[in-house]
Amino acid sequence: MITLRANILNVAVEGMMLVSAFSAIAVGSVSGSALAGFSAGIFGAVITSLVFSIITLRFGAGFIVAGLGINLLAAGGTLFALERWYNSPGGLRPLGFPEIWYVPEGSLSFVPFLGSVLEGQSIIVLLTFLAVPACWIFLYRTPTGSYLRAAGEDENAARSAGINVVRMKMLAVTISGLLSGLAGAQLAMNKLHFFLPNMTAGRGFIGLAATLFGAGHPWATSGAAVLFGFFGALGDRLQAFDIPAQFVLMLPYLVAILALTFSRWRIYVRNKPAKL
C-alpha cells in the first residue's frame, strides 16, 4: 500500500511473506525464542525488499517482472533450503516451538468492542491494527510521507524540489517489506508453528488487490483487506456445509476480482456523458 503511493506495483510481497514465514520458523525453532523468530521473520522480509529495491531502482528493472522474479527466488530459495538442510521438501515442522505472546484476556477491556476482539489474538495482530493509523499519519502528516507521495505521483516535481526519488521509493519498498514481514510471521507463527513451501498461497496478491481497491489509501485499503479476509473466513464456515473446499478457497480471489471490477465500473458509469 505504501509502495503503491510511491507508484510501484509491489508484486513481490508474496515472496517477502514467504521469506519472512520461513525465517521466522527456522530461527524460532533453533533459538527457541519467539521474539528471535519474529525478528528474523521481519528481518528476512526487509532483506528481500532491499534486494527488490536495489534491482528495480538501482538497475531500473521493471517492478512487475522483478517482483515475480523475487517471488520465484523466494519460492525456490526456501524450497532449496528445505531440501538441503532439513531434507524435507514437504515443509518444516519443528517439534517444539515457542509460543508468541498473545494479548491476555481482559487486558484491553477498557477499549469498547475492539478490545474484546483483540484479546486472545497474537501480538502481531495488535501491531497490524496499530500499523493502519500509523501509516496514515506517516503518509499525510509527516514531511517524509508527503515527499513519498510526491515522488510517487510526479517524479519530476519531486526531483526538482530536491527530493531523492530513489531513496523515497526504496523507503516505500522497505516499509512494505516490513509489513509483509509482519504478515509472514503471523502466518507461520500464529498457532500453526510450521512452514510449508508456498504456504502464502497468493495472500500477497490479495493484499495487492485490496490496495488497488483502496486506491492506495490506508483506511480504504485495510477496509478492503478486512472484507477479503472476511470472505476467507466465511469460506471456512461454509466448508461445514458440504461445499467442496476448493470453491471455498476460491472465494476471496473471486471477491477480489469482482470488487476491483465493480469499483472500476462505478468510475466508468460516473464518467459517462449525460443524456441531453
Next chain:
Amino acid sequence: MMSAELKGSLNALIAPIGAIVLTMLLGFILVAAISDEPVLAYRELMFANFDSLSNFAMFLNRATPLVLISVGITFAFRAGVFNVGGEGQLFAGAITTTVVGIAFATLPAMILFPFAVISGIAAGAAVGWVPGILKVKLGVDEVVVTLMLNTIVLLFTSYLVNQVIRDTTAYGAVSWELPEHIWLPSIPGIPDATSGFMIAVVLSLASWVVLFRTQWGAEVRSSGTNLRYAEAVGIAAGKRVITAMLIAGGFAGFAGSLYVLGIGHRFEQNFSPEYGLIALTCALLARVNPIASLFTALYYALMLNGAAYMQISTEVPRSLVILLTGLLVLLMTARLARKDTNTQTFDAF
C-alpha cells in the same frame, strides 16, 4: 531472404545471453558451495538431456508447453497486456480437454480428437478473455486479475481432479486416463517425444509472420504501443487487444491440451512446474519475439529437465532451478533496463 526483422530476431537472442551466463555462473558458485561435484552437477543439468533418446524426448516434452505459452504471451505483450495468467490458461485447457476426452470417450477419434483440442483452446481463450475485456472496457489492472484467475482456475481443476474425474486406482490427484485412440502420436524416430513439439515450432514461426508481416499484426502492435494513436488511425484497438488475449489464452490452452493428449495422457494436478510463469520469463528474455521465444523456451526446458538428472547423480536439489529462474528474471530485467537509461540520457538532449 534475410530481412531486417529476422536479423532482429537473432539479435534479440544475443542480448540476454549475458544474463544467462551470469546466472549460470552464480548458480555454479552456489552448487560448488554445497556439492562435492559441481562440474558433474552442471554437466548433468545442461547435457544429460542428450545422453539418451529418452532423455531427449523428455526434454522436448518439457519444451512444448513452454514454447506455446510464451509465444501466446508474446501476442498479449505486443498488445500491451501484461498477461501473467499463462498458468491458469494452461490448466483450463488441460482440464477441459481431459473432461471432454473422458466424458465422450466412446466417440470415434475423428470427432473426439478435434473436439477435445478445440474445447481446450476455447477454455484457455476464455480465461484469457476475462482480463482482456476487463482491461479494455473498464481499465481493471490485468496483472492482478490474471494472478487471481490463476489461483481460481487451479483450485477449480483441483476440485475436478479430486472429486469428479479422479482415477481412484491411482495415487495422488490424477484423472482417469484418456482413451488411447485420441493420444497424440510421438515424433517418428524419437519414441515418447510428443509431436506436439513440431506443432509448437510451426506455430512460433507462423506467429512471427502474423505479428510482423500482416496488417492485423501491425494493428495489434499499434494498439499495444499507443492505444490512442491506434484509435485515431482507425484501428478497432480494443477489439485487437481482446483478440490478442484470446490468442494468448488459446495458445496456453492449446499447450494444456497437447500436454494431456501427447504427454501425460491424463490430467495431473501437479503437471506444471509453473510453466506459465517460466514461459513469461522466456517471452521477456526473447524480447517479446516469437522466434526468439522458441529458443529461450528450449533453453529453459533444458534446465528444467536437466535438474532432474542433476538431482539423481549429485546431491544438488532440483529446486535450484526455480532459484536460478528467479535470479535470471532479476538479472535479465536489470540488464535490459540499463540499456534504456542510456537512451534516456540521449533523449534528454
Next chain:
Amino acid sequence: MDHDNILVLDSIGKKFGDIVALENVDLSIRRGEVHVVCGENGAGKSTLMNILVGIHSADGGKIFFNGKETKIRDPLAAGAMGIGMVHQHFTLVPSMSVAENLFLGHHLLRFGIFSDHRTMVERADILIDTYSFALDPEAIVSSLSVGQRQRVEILKALVFDAELLILDEPTAVLTPPEVEELLKVITNLRDRGRTVLFITHKLREVKAVSDRVTILRRGKNISTHITKTVTENDIARDMVGRDVFLTGRQGQDHGMRTFGESVLQLENVSITNSSGRLLLDNIDLDVRAGEVLGVAGVDGNGQTELAEAIAGLIPIQAGAIRLDGTDITHVSVAGRQEVGLGFVPEDRLDRGLSSNMSVAENMAATNYLREGILRRGFVDKDQLTEFTQKGIEQFDIRGAKPDLAVASLSGGNMQKVVLAREFAREPKALLVSQPTRGLDIGASEFVYSEILSAADKGNGILLISSELSEIFALADRIAVIYSGCIMQVLTREDADEETIGILMNGGKEHAA
C-alpha cells in the same frame, strides 16, 4: 567583470556523445533586466538552461554568478545560490495543495517530525499577496487552470528568494489571455528587482517583454540585441539563418479565390460531459472544397472535443456530421477515413504516432490497402519501403529511414510523418489540429505551405488552432469557438485581431 552583470557565461561548451549541443556560448545578463534567449528547437536553449540550473554540467567554459566564478552541481545548489527555474513541463504534484507544493522538499515542521500545515499556508498566503497572484494557498493543484499552475510554479522559485528567474518556454502551454497575464507578471517581477531569463521561440513575446535578446543557432550564439532596435524579421533571420516567410496567404487577394461544394458539414453537433454540461453546444460548421476554415479559440473551449467528434473518436449526443454528402454521424473512425477524411491530431505523440514503431509502420497505418502494400494478405516489405521512401522524400523528413523508430526524429519531422500519412490518402476533407505546436519556424513554414497547397488542390480544410497568427496566415474564413459555442464565422477580410480576440474571450456578439 562588469559589476552590473548578475550572470556571465564565458565560452560554454557541451557535447552529448558526438553531437555538439553548445559551442563557445557567451552570455551576460544584467541585473534587473528581462533577457530573452531565443532559437529554434535544437538550437541548444534548453541545454544551456539545464547547465545553469545544474541538471547538466558544461564540458568547457566558465560561469560567473554575482561576479564570482561558480560551479553549479545540481538544482538544489542553483536554488541556494538564487537561481530559480520554471520548467516548461510543470513540476507540481496534482493531488496536493498550493502550499504543500510550494514547500515540497522543505516542509516546515512541528514537533520536529510532523508537517506544520498551518504555518505553510500562512507563509504561502503572504507570498501570494506580495506578487498579487490571486491564488488560494489551500486549493488543490489539480483543480487549477494551466495559467494558475504556472503562477504556482513561479512562486515555487520565489519561495527561496531567487534573484534570477529562468522561464523555459513558459507560454507554450498558455492561452492568449494567460500569455498576456504572464507577460504582466514578468514585468512586475522586473519592477521588484528580479532578473528574468526568458526562453522562447515566439517572436511576438520577444518584442513584447524583453529588454535584450540573445539568439542561438545550432549551439552557437549568433547575436545579442537591444530588443527595441530590432524587428521580428531580424530576429527570425538570425534564428533560421535565412529569410523566412510565415505569411501564408497574407497579402494575397482573397476575393479572387473560389470555393467548391461543401465537403464537411456539422449540424447542431452537441456533446455533454458526465455532469450534463455542454462541451460542444449546437455547433454548425461548413467547410467547402478548396477552403481553409480556421477555428480560433482559447485552448480548452471545446477544440479537442470538436476534433475528436469529427474524427469519430467520441460519440456525439445530438446533431449530424456529413462528409462529402455522406452522413458519417455513426460511422467508425476507419469508415470516415474510407469516405475521405484526413486527421492531423493536436498532439502527435498522443494520437498522432506510435513513437516506438518504425517510420514505415506509422506512415502505412491507414494506407495498407490503398497503396498496395498488402499482397495476398501479407505485408509486402518492398512495397512498404518504397511507399515510405516516397513520403520521406516528398515531405523532406530529415533523419528518417523506413525502419527507424519514430521516437528518434525531432518534433518537426515527426509532424511531417503524420502529414505524409494523412495526405497520402488524398482526403477530401482534412481536419488539422494545432499543426505547428512545438515546431520551430522552419518546420512551421513547411507545414503551412503543405496545408495551403492541399487547399489549392481542392481539399476542404478545417484548421483548429489556438495560435491567432496561424489562423490569420492560413484561413479563408474564421470561426471563433468559446465555451463550446461557435460565436461567429467571419470572412478573412472582415476579421481583425481585435474582433477575434474579443470573441475568443466570450465577448458579446456586437463585435461584428
